[in-house]
Amino acid sequence: ITTVHWHGVQVPIAMDGVPGASQAPVEPGGTFTYDFVVPDAGLFWYHPHVMSAAQVGFGLYGPLLVADPDDPVKVADELVLVLSDIATDDNGKLHAADSGGVLGALLGREGNHVLVNGRVRPTLTVRDGALQRWRIVNAAKSRYFELVLGDGQPFELIGVDGGHMEYSLKRWTIVLGPGERADVLVAPRLNGQNVTLITNPFNRGFGSTEYRSSDDLIVFQPANMPPVAAAELHKVTRDIPAMSAKGATPITLDLVMTKEQGITGFALEGGPFWRKSSVRAAVGEKQLWTITNKAIWAHPIHLHGFFFQEVDEKGVPVSPRAWKDTIHVPVDATRRFLVKLDRPGSWMFHCHLLE
């Protein structure tokens, strides 16, 4: 059985792909037609919402790029990079989805091979210094990516989950938790050599980086063309009105460790109906969510169906303002966001470590 969830796309609830909440799961040999209008431009992605660790972990996912005809950024060389990983043995046989036992489920199992668009360490021939635009999605079931190009070449981060940000940022690394997206401008300087995009082990907390090294993601090799002067990574801006915390219903959620029948796990607790772990809202209600991570590893929290604006402890949107659907909550940290719940339905929120 399976379903398809359209991560980040503001679909009607009947198209959200959550079995039990929005549709019945699709049986083997069965069909279900997803029919919706894409209301926002940006890079989204789709994946099953049934037995996600196995189905996503074994490769059922893909990108959905919604182009904006009025996009101010016009770059000829545009690349969609779907980052993921997969666990196989030396003969290419897939590991069981529950390998690593309880600890594997707790920390989040990562595949031993990192993938870019389904391939191990692909090579792309590019013109030295030419401007490129990369649309990147982290489709891995548990792995965080911390991207570095070559010896630390700059990126201009122009967009995140829900399209362009209020203004772009110069960055030397790009961190993406599972489910998150980034839109970057980059002009790789090759000087006649190959340059590799790598990912460093990202420190999610206790024991998550020990004995681990960097992995190669994709190799850029110089085309047989004269280099161009490294292109200027221009600034990109977007008018994003600031949401106000005035009148927002406060919702408090704690990410905690639990112990039930001797098995350690995680839970999201809080809110007025914490027993059911559900948050209630009237259609059109604005809420201020406060999520505190009291567990020992960082978690990416994903809200279905809506974009939100991250805010500081005073309820003021952080700069640059941006629309997000997945938020990285580090260990012992609190993250807050404002969201307007303007479409009816029973929408899920969950950690995007798919275990």
Ligand SMILES: [Cu+2]
């Ligand atoms: Cu997702």
